[in-house]
Amino acid sequence: MTAVGLAVARRRNAEATRQDILDAARCRFACEGYDRAGLREIAADAGVDAALISRYFGGKEELFAAVLAATANAAELFHGTREDFAARMAHMMVREPQADTKLDSILIMLRSASSPRAAEASRRLGDSRFFEPMAQWIGGADAEVVARLLGALMMGMGVSRAINPDFSLGEAELDQLEGRLRGMILHTLSAGRP
Amino acid sequence: MTAVGLAVARRRNAEATRQDILDAARCRFACEGYDRAGLREIAADAGVDAALISRYFGGKEELFAAVLAATANAAELFHGTREDFAARMAHMMVREPQADTKLDSILIMLRSASSPRAAEASRRLGDSRFFEPMAQWIGGADAEVVARLLGALMMGMGVSRAINPDFSLGEAELDQLEGRLRGMILHTLSAGRP
DNA sequence: TGTGGAAGTCATCAATTGTTGACTTAGGGT
DNA sequence: ACCCTAAGTCAACAATTGATGACTTCCACA
Incomplete structure (x- = not known):
C-alpha cells in the first residue's frame, strides 16, 4: 500500500522504471490481490506501457515474485521487549490507517491466497x-509454533480490517x-516461559 | 468445501437444480474465491449449462449473495462451555482436513476479500x-470486541492453512x-471475567 | 392427445487480460 | 554528425469470462 510516485519526466532510465513498476505492482497487489491487479493498471500507475512489464519481468507471475522478494523485509517488525512488541503490534493492527509498508507482504499474502501459484x-x-525472523526473535523451544500462532493472528486482523475497516466497532470499543x-x-x- | 453430488438423471426439477447450483457455487467460492470461480465450472459441477445460472440468479454477484445467504449458519459452532468451545475450535482449525462445511462461510469471506462487491x-x-451469534454466545459487556478478536484468530488460522496446509510444522509441533x-x-x- | 409454458441448451457477443512482435525514439560513443 | 543499441510505444492476438437471446425438449393439464 505504498504511495506511488508519478514517475514524471524521468525517461530512458531502465533501473528507475523497473523500480516504479515494482512500487506500483506492490501497491496494486496489496490492495487488490494477484488476480484483480491488472498489468495495464499497474503500468498506468507506473507511467509506462503495459508491454514493458512482460518485457522486464517475463510475465505477471515473475513480477509477483519480484515484488515479494523486494518487499518482504518484515524482519524489522520484530524487536524490543515482549511488552513493547505486543503494544506496537496491537496498535498497528487496530489503529494505523492502512497499516504500514512493512505489512504489505502480509496483505499481499492474504489477498492472493486464492491463486495457487x-x-x-x-x-x-x-x-x-x-x-523465520519472527521465530528467531521469539526464541525458545517452541518459537516456531508461537510464530505461527501470532502470524495467524496478525493475518486474521489484517483480513478482518480489509473486509471491515472499523470492525463495526465504535471508538471506545476499538x-x-x-x-x-x-x-x-x-x-x-x-505462555510457559520465564 | 462441500462435496457436490453428480446431479445425475434428476432433470426438469427447478428447485433441485437451483440447489445443485448453490452447492457447486459454494464449493467453488470456498475453494477459489469469488474471482477465480468461473460460472462455467460451477455449472459443470452442478451438471447444468452456464446460462442457467444467470437465468436463475440474475448474475454472478447475485449467485454469490445467494450462496452466502444459504451457507452462513455458523451459529451452531457456538455452544458448550468455554473450555469445550476452545478445544473444539483449536482442533478444527489445526487438525480437520479441510475444515468443515460450517467453516465454508469463513473460507468464502477470506478468499473473496479482494473483490470489493x-x-x-x-x-x-x-x-x-x-x-453476532458469536458475541451472543460469549456474552458480557465486551462480547463484541472479544468476538472480533476470536473471529480474526479463526480467519487467520484459515488463511494460514489455506496458504500452507501443514503450517510447515511436524506432527509433534502441530x-x-x-x-x-x-x-x-x-x-x-x-480475560477479565469470572 | 395435443398444446402452452417452463426447463434447459446452444451459439454468440462484448469486454477484459496477459502476452507478443513490429515499430519508433532517444542518446551516448566513435 | 552518424548510427547502433537499448528504452519505450502501439496494435493486435488468443484465451477467458459473464451475459444474452433464440432455439429445443419435456411435462402437466385441459
Whole structure:
C-alpha cells in the first residue's frame, strides 16, 4: 500500500522504471490481490506501457515474485521487549490507517491466497522472511509454533480490517480491542516461559 | 468445501437444480474465491449449462449473495462451555482436513476479500450470521470486541492453512500448536471475567 | 392427445487480460 | 554528425469470462 510516485519526466532510465513498476505492482497487489491487479493498471500507475512489464519481468507471475522478494523485509517488525512488541503490534493492527509498508507482504499474502501459484510463491517467501525472523526473535523451544500462532493472528486482523475497516466497532470499543489484542499477543508470547 | 453430488438423471426439477447450483457455487467460492470461480465450472459441477445460472440468479454477484445467504449458519459452532468451545475450535482449525462445511462461510469471506462487491456482501452477512451469534454466545459487556478478536484468530488460522496446509510444522509441533491455540482462545474468552 | 409454458441448451457477443512482435525514439560513443 | 543499441510505444492476438437471446425438449393439464 505504498504511495506511488508519478514517475514524471524521468525517461530512458531502465533501473528507475523497473523500480516504479515494482512500487506500483506492490501497491496494486496489496490492495487488490494477484488476480484483480491488472498489468495495464499497474503500468498506468507506473507511467509506462503495459508491454514493458512482460518485457522486464517475463510475465505477471515473475513480477509477483519480484515484488515479494523486494518487499518482504518484515524482519524489522520484530524487536524490543515482549511488552513493547505486543503494544506496537496491537496498535498497528487496530489503529494505523492502512497499516504500514512493512505489512504489505502480509496483505499481499492474504489477498492472493486464492491463486495457487501466487500462494505458493508467497508461502515460500513468507516462511523465510516473516516466520523465520519472527521465530528467531521469539526464541525458545517452541518459537516456531508461537510464530505461527501470532502470524495467524496478525493475518486474521489484517483480513478482518480489509473486509471491515472499523470492525463495526465504535471508538471506545476499538480501544478495548487494542488493549485485548495486546494482552492476547503478550499471553501467547509469554505462555510457559520465564 | 462441500462435496457436490453428480446431479445425475434428476432433470426438469427447478428447485433441485437451483440447489445443485448453490452447492457447486459454494464449493467453488470456498475453494477459489469469488474471482477465480468461473460460472462455467460451477455449472459443470452442478451438471447444468452456464446460462442457467444467470437465468436463475440474475448474475454472478447475485449467485454469490445467494450462496452466502444459504451457507452462513455458523451459529451452531457456538455452544458448550468455554473450555469445550476452545478445544473444539483449536482442533478444527489445526487438525480437520479441510475444515468443515460450517467453516465454508469463513473460507468464502477470506478468499473473496479482494473483490470489493463480494467483500461488501460477505461483510454484511458475516456480521449478522457469524459475529453476532458469536458475541451472543460469549456474552458480557465486551462480547463484541472479544468476538472480533476470536473471529480474526479463526480467519487467520484459515488463511494460514489455506496458504500452507501443514503450517510447515511436524506432527509433534502441530500438537503443540493445537494446545497453544486452545489456550489462546480460552484466555481471550476468559480475560477479565469470572 | 395435443398444446402452452417452463426447463434447459446452444451459439454468440462484448469486454477484459496477459502476452507478443513490429515499430519508433532517444542518446551516448566513435 | 552518424548510427547502433537499448528504452519505450502501439496494435493486435488468443484465451477467458459473464451475459444474452433464440432455439429445443419435456411435462402437466385441459
